[in-house]
Amino acid sequence: MKHSLTIPQLPPFDHQPRPYTGPAAEEVLRLRQEFMNPGIFLYYKNPVMFVEGKGQYIWDDKGKRYLDGLGGIVTISVGHCHPHVVAAAQKQSEILQHSTTIYLHPNVAEYAEKLASKMPGDLKVCYFVNSGSEANDLALLMARAYTGNFDMIALRNAYHGGNASGMGLTAHSTWKYNVPHSFGVHHAIAPYPYRGPYGYSDPEGGRKYADDVKNLLDYATPGKVAGFIAESIQGVGGFVEFPQGYLKHTYEHIRAAGGVCIADEVQTGFGRTGTHFWGFETQGVVPDIVTMAKGIGNGAPLAAVVTTQKIAQSLLGKVHFNTFGGNPIVSAMGKAVLEVIENEKLQENSLKLGTRIKDGLEKLKAKYPIIGDVRGKGLMLGVEIVKDRQTKEPAKAECAQVLENAREMGLLIGKGGLWGQTIRFAPPMCINQADADFIIEVFDAAFGAL
Numbered sequence: 001m002k003h004s005l006t007i008p009q010l011p012p013f014d015h016q017p018r019p020y021t022g023p024a025a026e027e028v029l030r031l032r033q034e035f036m037n038p039g040i041f042l043y044y045k046n047p048v049m050f051v052e053g054k055g056q057y058i059w060d061d062k063g064k065r066y067l068d069g070l071g072g073i074v075t076i077s078v079g080h081c082h083p084h085v086v087a088a089a090q091k092q093s094e095i096l097q098h099s100t101t102i103y104l105h106p107n108v109a110e111y112a113e114k115l116a117s118k119m120p121g122d123l124k125v126c127y128f129v130n131s132g133s134e135a136n137d138l139a140l141l142m143a144r145a146y147t148g149n150f151d152m153i154a155l156r157n158a159y160h161g162g163n164a165s166g167m168g169l170t171a172h173s174t175w176k177y178n179v180p181h182s183f184g185v186h187h188a189i190a191p192y193p194y195r196g197p198y199g200y201s202d203p204e205g206g207r208k209y210a211d212d213v214k215n216l217l218d219y220a221t222p223g224k225v226a227g228f229i230a231e232s233i234q235g236v237g238g239f240v241e242f243p244q245g246y247l248k249h250t251y252e253h254i255r256a257a258g259g260v261c262i263a264d265e266v267q268t269g270f271g272r273t274g275t276h277f278w279g280f281e282t283q284g285v286v287p288d289i290v291t292m293a294k295g296i297g298n299g300a301p302l303a304a305v306v307t308t309q310k311i312a313q314s315l316l317g318k319v320h321f322n323t324f325g326g327n328p329i330v331s332a333m334g335k336a337v338l339e340v341i342e343n344e345k346l347q348e349n350s351l352k353l354g355t356r357i358k359d360g361l362e363k364l365k366a367k368y369p370i371i372g373d374v375r376g377k378g379l380m381l382g383v384e385i386v387k388d389r390q391t392k393e394p395a396k397a398e399c400a401q402v403l404e405n406a407r408e409m410g411l412l413i414g415k416g417g418l419w420g421q422t423i424r425f426a427p428p429m430c431i432n433q434a435d436a437d438f439i440i441e442v443f444d445a446a447f448g449a450l
């Protein structure tokens with residue numbers, strides 16, 4: 001940091017982490033460099049290693065506590081090692097860890113019933129897989145099997161996964177290897193009011209961005225498509241919120257072209273947006289297929305696709321199998337996560353504290369010209385950093401420095417956007433008011449120290 005400011009104090013927290021006795025971070029880094037995928041990136045100039053978590057906090061190998069403002073990339077929904085989730089996993093681990101789908105097990109069936117109860121309309125049939133990429137791959141298969149069409153419309157600035165089909169749907173060059181993967185996928189203009197052709201002040205922005213989908217249908221496809229997929233708020237793309245009406249108009253165009261509408265709720269689901277349980281509900285639409293992962297399991301390798309009976313019937317021609325999908329342990333954990341969200345009113349907490357933090361960030365925008373845009377809903381908030389508010393030149397290095405500064409002060413945050421120019425903030429939904437105030441103080445100090 002260039003000059004020092006008052007370092008905000010982490011709110012007190014009643015948990016004593018165990019003494020860590022394993023290998024030091026430096027040794028783990030060496031092992032990782034020698035024996036692991038060199039393509040996975042690490043945050044921070046001095047990479048950090050976490051060895052314990054509780055609630056909204058996480059401890060590194062040296063015993064330093066951090067407020068986890070990214071939740072392991074929007075995955076820790078109800079808090080690290082939540083006792084109810086831990087107990088569910090522990091209890092099931094002692095009885096039966098695995099049996100697979102060729103036999104009956106109560107956990108997966110009861111969990112499916114509970115998950116379906118959270119869905120609107122006819123979305124009642126659950127498929128369980130292990131990751132968001134797998135969920136989107138399956139959704140794509142469903143769309144094609146059900147409609148008999150092949151072409152798909154996705155959005156620029158989207159991220160849908162790292163497998164072949166996920167990479168095809170994704171539209172950031174960063175994640176796309178130079179191999180054939182996008183055959184039949186067409187990417188419409190991202191409904192990105194801060195950078196796109198229709199800004200926040202355009203009341204018709206939603207309809208106008210949706211017109212680009214219609215344009216693609218008319219010019220780039222046979223006029224018939226398998227479907228459309230979009231995140232309800234673009235996550236990796238930098239927490240980009242669509243203008244009102246966008247999904248409604250787009251769904252109309254897609255359905256008129258024979259396609260189904262897929263909502264990727266991998267980041268936006270499970271109450272994170274505060275006002276609604278699912279991100280798509282903030283746009284007043286009901287999709288035909290919903291994919292979910294990350295927060296669904298609070299860290300368990302669990303993901304799901306939920307659709308209608310009618311669409312599910314279209315997969316009956318062949319056997320669809322997934323060895324671990326709906327494993328007894330992760331099903332117990334998924335059910336426990338839903339119970340915690342309900343019992344602890346975490347969606348309401350997301351709304352209350354998300355609003356408080358967003359208000360604070362808006363004030364910081366008035367103070368720091370480098371903040372170009374503050375956006376997002378509930379506890380999914382983005383701060384886009386620009387060198388100049390007129391040109392909107394992405395301030396990549398400054399964004400990385402804000403992350404470093406915040407880390408020094410005990411707050412973990414993430415970054416997103418094509419250029420890594422947007423701060424992403426998505427903590428466990430159990431943060432409290434003292435945490436919210438600490439977070440704003442840290443942001444203030446981190447920008448002040450640039």
Ligand SMILES: Cc1ncc(COP(=O)(O)O)c(C=O)c1O
Pocket residue numbers: 130131132133134136159160161162231235236264265266267293294
């Ligand atoms: C919106 C979205 N969809 C899908 C995925 C892929 O999920 P996974 O990494 O579990 O395969 C991600 C991962 O970041 C995501 O953010």
